[in-house]
Amino acid sequence: xxxxxxxxxxxxxxxxxxxxxxxxxxxxxxxxxxxxxxxxxxxxxxxxxxxxxxxxxxxxxxxxxxxxxxxxxxxxxxxxxxxxxxxxxxxxxxxxxxxxxxxxxxxxxxxxxxxxxxx
Amino acid sequence: xxxxxxxxxxxxxxxxxxxxxxxxxxxxxxxxxxxxxxxxxxxxxxxxxxxxxxxxxxxxxxxxxxxxxxxxxxxxxxxxxxxxxxxxxxxxxxxxxxxxxxxxxxxxxxxxxxxxxxxxxxxxxxxxxxxxxxxxxxxxxxxxxxxxxxxxxxxxxxxxxxxxxxxxxxxxxxxxxxxxxxxxxxxxxxxxxxxxxxxxxxxxxxxxxxxxxxxxxxxxxxxxxxxxxxxxxxxxxxxxxxxxxxxxxxxxxxxxxxxxxxxxxxxxxxxxxxxxxxxxxxxxxxxxxxxxxxxxxxxxxxxxxxxxxxxxxxxxxxxxxxxxxxxxxxxxxxxxxxxxxxxxxxxxxxxxxxxxxxxxxxxxxxxxxxxxxxxxxxxxxxxxxxxxxxxxxxxxxxxxxxxxxxxxxxxxxxxxxxxxxxxxxxxxxx
Numbered sequence: 001x002x003x004x005x006x007x008x009x010x011x012x013x014x015x016x017x018x019x020x021x022x023x024x025x026x027x028x029x030x031x032x033x034x035x036x037x038x039x040x041x042x043x044x045x046x047x048x049x050x051x052x053x054x055x056x057x058x059x060x061x062x063x064x065x066x067x068x069x070x071x072x073x074x075x076x077x078x079x080x081x082x083x084x085x086x087x088x089x090x091x092x093x094x095x096x097x098x099x100x101x102x103x104x105x106x107x108x109x110x111x112x113x114x115x116x117x118x119x
Numbered sequence: 120x121x122x123x124x125x126x127x128x129x130x131x132x133x134x135x136x137x138x139x140x141x142x143x144x145x146x147x148x149x150x151x152x153x154x155x156x157x158x159x160x161x162x163x164x165x166x167x168x169x170x171x172x173x174x175x176x177x178x179x180x181x182x183x184x185x186x187x188x189x190x191x192x193x194x195x196x197x198x199x200x201x202x203x204x205x206x207x208x209x210x211x212x213x214x215x216x217x218x219x220x221x222x223x224x225x226x227x228x229x230x231x232x233x234x235x236x237x238x239x240x241x242x243x244x245x246x247x248x249x250x251x252x253x254x255x256x257x258x259x260x261x262x263x264x265x266x267x268x269x270x271x272x273x274x275x276x277x278x279x280x281x282x283x284x285x286x287x288x289x290x291x292x293x294x295x296x297x298x299x300x301x302x303x304x305x306x307x308x309x310x311x312x313x314x315x316x317x318x319x320x321x322x323x324x325x326x327x328x329x330x331x332x333x334x335x336x337x338x339x340x341x342x343x344x345x346x347x348x349x350x351x352x353x354x355x356x357x358x359x360x361x362x363x364x365x366x367x368x369x370x371x372x373x374x375x376x377x378x379x380x381x382x383x384x385x386x387x388x389x390x391x392x393x394x395x396x397x398x399x400x401x402x403x404x405x406x407x408x409x410x411x412x413x414x415x416x417x418x419x420x421x422x423x424x425x426x427x428x429x430x431x432x433x434x435x436x437x438x439x440x441x442x443x444x445x446x447x448x449x450x451x452x453x454x455x456x457x458x459x460x461x462x463x464x465x466x467x468x469x470x471x472x473x474x475x476x477x478x479x480x481x482x483x484x485x486x487x488x489x490x491x492x493x494x495x496x497x498x499x500x501x502x503x504x505x506x507x508x509x510x511x512x513x514x515x516x517x518x519x520x521x522x523x524x525x526x527x528x529x530x531x532x533x534x535x536x537x538x539x540x541x542x543x544x545x546x547x548x549x
Contacts, residue, residue: 003514016473018178018257042174043195043404047187075193075404103518 001039004103008110010034021052029059035113036067041098043075046083050090057091066113070096070106125220125244125286126322126355128167129391133357137165138385138421139392142410143224145171145196147188149210152197155407156211160219162411164418167244167392168214168221172196177227178257195404199223200232204239211240220244222288228253228264234271243278246288246326248311250458250467254474255295261462261476265455269318276319284322287315288359292327292343294469297365298520300483300491301330301339302439303499307467309346309444312356314454321354324392328361329381331489331524334432340388341429342437346444357391360384362417366522367400373528374398378413382420387427393417401525434490439501443467446500465498482512485520 002012015027028036036056038049049069056062069092074083084095094109096102132139144155156168173196175184184198199207215221222244223237230247237245253264275285292308308325315323327343330336340358347356362381368374378395385393397405397413405413446466451457461467465478472479480497493499495507 003512003517007514014473016258016475017255043193044174047192072403075195 001037004107005037005110008107008114010110010114021055024052025055025059028056028065029061033062033065035110036062036065038067038069040069040071040073043072045069045071045073046086049073049087049092053087053091066093068092068094068096068106068109070102071098073097124284124322125167125222126284126324126357128220129324129357130355132165133391138382138390138418139167140164140382140414140417140421141167141222141392141394142169142405142414143171143394143396144169144405144407144410145173145224147173147192147194147196147198149197149202149206151407153210153214155410156214156221158407158411159414160214162414162418164414166219166414168219170197170199170221170223172223172225172227172233173198174226176200176233177225179227179229179232181232196225199236199240204236207236207240211242215242222246222286226252226256226290228257228259229267230271231267231274234274238274238278241281243275243281243283243285244287245275246290246324248289248291249314249455250307250462251290251294251311254469254472254477258474261459261474265459268314269455272315272318272320276321279321284355285320286322286324287320288324289315289326292325293361293364295472296328297330297363298470298483298485298491300439300470300493301327301335301342302436302501303443303467303469303481304328305339305343305346305436305440306443306447307469308343309350309440310447310454310458312347312351313448314458316351316354317454322356323351323354324357324359326359326361327390329363329384330491331485332491333380333384335434335436335490336384337388337427338431338434338436340384340390341431342440344389345437346440350444358389359392359394360388360390361394362396363524364396366525367396368525368528369401370529371398373525373530374400375416377524377528378417379420382417383424386421386424389426393421435503442501443499466500468497468499470494482507484512484516485523489523 002014005012053067087095096106129139142159146152159166159168173194176198181200184201187194223242224246225233249265249268253259253261278285289308289311291311292304312323312325325343325347327340362378368377395413395417397409399405399409447457447461450460462476465480468478468481470481470483481499482494483491484494486492493505496504
């Protein structure tokens with residue numbers, strides 16, 4: 001994920017696995033940020049993602065920063081439109097799955113962020 | 120509970136010529152967990168049971184596990200600390216016995232509360248390790264994990280007084296699941312086994328995760344056995360193979376063929392136990408039925424395979440692992456401290472691992488014969504160092520290495536999927 005984002009010309013601050021909520025919020029508020037990416041595979045993304053994105057959106061500085069999540073979002077596989085909708089309503093800008101098509105979509109999304117940032 | 124010791128059960132199965140097969144299985148609800156263990160016990164295979172813990176419990180956030188239970192949210196495993204002892208005791212009643220040992224599997228770098236709970240419940244088999252449950256999955260400093268695992272080993276070893284021989288399995292042969300060259304996997308697996316022994320365990324198992332080349336895996340498993348015989352002469356030990364842990368085939372046929380290859384590899388290379396994966400692996404946590412189907416499929420494949428020759432084609436895995444092990448052991452008489460120093464010095468360095476205590480200089484790739492190779496050996500104490508002269512590994516090449524098994528077993532090399540044209544409607548919020 002880091003390589004993919006770097007290859008489209010961005011600097012990446014990789015916070016690693018199992019990032020505590022306060023570390024993510026603190027880092028995002030304290031650094032000029034064009035995009036926040038969360039990658040999740042343990043099946044708790046629906047619960048944990050919604051919680052942490054609400055915290056991020058609660059910070060005035062992060063109200064308009066794009067925040068995206070992708071991976072295996074629920075324990076039951078395809079989390080369905082309801083799961084995706086719930087994450088979007090909680091504050092995510094976009095939600096990706098874990099398919100090859102999602103990798104391609106994510107790449108295109110990154111390029112759109114790059115275009116917006118460089119404008 | 121009169122559970123027979125885990126190590127003895129596996130040794131008896133080996134003597135009878137049967138491979139022990141085991142699921143990865145954990146559910147939040149005690150009823151479902153009990154149903155899963157019952158189904159594992161009844162499967163037509165020589166099985167041991169698994170209680171896989173959820174990731175809140177792994178990270179020590181028992182409050183979050185409790186809240187998820189109260190809210191009726193799906194958990195990715197059994198929260199053994201959040202459920203009280205009475206609940207889990209009732210869940211296990213009549214399940215664990217002479218014919219069916221149960222192992223608790225977790226992934227925690229600091230598992231004291233988990234181990235204390237196991238001891239309260241009379242459960243004496245678990246797995247992990249100070250390195251293998253620290254580096255890949257979390258951010259706890261290695262020194263803290265080492266101290267915690269030392270206390271946990273002592274705690275588990277003291278359960279011997281109850282009459283059962285406690286058993287601990289190293290997860291060290293699975294570092295990051297894929298892309299770690301076998302010589303280093305074998306070395307970490309063995310070193311963690313020695314750490315367990317030094318901290319009081321007398322029955323251990325050494326893991327190794329199936330990689331991409333069968334020939335390379337067979338050589339690695341032979342190397343692991345040779346080194347275990349040499350460095351663990353006075354404890355009961357066996358080898359456990361994990362079915363492929365990386366990006367898994369999506370088709371039912373592909374998943375079944377990959378698991379069959381793992382089962383046959385285990386038998387040929389003399390591994391005593393196999394952790395299976397299911398056809399649902401690529402998408403989600405498997406159901407009980409899918410797990411039983413995988414256990415029975417693996418057992419059938421294993422029964423149809425014969426033990427391979429003691430001779431394997433040597434490409435240097437044993438020599439590489441031995442050089443690493445000897446260099447690490449030379450750093451300190453305490454195996455835990457030796458491993459910790461080894462990471463600081465780069466004598467142990469896991470490719471693509473982001474943990475701050477990992478040097479991050481070593482890197483690897485999958486060659487055109489599907490064998491894992493060093494791209495750069497960093498400061499690993501190997502006889503033939505390699506240093507990367509080419510450019511950095513790119514995202515596309517890394518993705519190719521990560522997904523090669525899926526492509527091979529799903530029976531076709533997929534064309535890269537094109538992104539939809541610009542302006543596709545994935546951006547919903549702004």
